[in-house]
Amino acid sequence: MRQRRAYQHFKTRALSRPEVREAYEEGLDDLRIAVRLAELREKSGMTQTELAAKIHTSPAVISRLEQGRNVELRTLKRVAAALDARLTIEPVAS
Numbered sequence: 001m002r003q004r005r006a007y008q009h010f011k012t013r014a015l016s017r018p019e020v021r022e023a024y025e026e027g028l029d030d031l032r033i034a035v036r037l038a039e040l041r042e043k044s045g046m047t048q049t050e051l052a053a054k055i056h057t058s059p060a061v062i063s064r065l066e067q068g069r070n071v072e073l074r075t076l077k078r079v080a081a082a083l084d085a086r087l088t089i090e091p092v093a094s
Helices: 002-015 018-043 048-054 059-066 073-082
Strands: none
Touching: 002 018, 018 059, 018 073, 048 059, 048 073, 059 073
């Protein structure tokens, strides 16, 4: 329990810095997108390999995408189209 309190204290202190908070929130956004894409892929009954073949890329690219790494708009558009999904990106004021 002591380690958890130490971590929470560290996290609170680190997130009080604007640049750290921004990076943290950006990472959360990438992870939310990744989880949603994996859910859509699974719901469609496709494997990562099948989805990769459908958009002419490698399964490794799909894997990285579903881990929230290397998220590029162009790839997101192609994946959304392959999953018969609509990709919505909307700038929101801070």
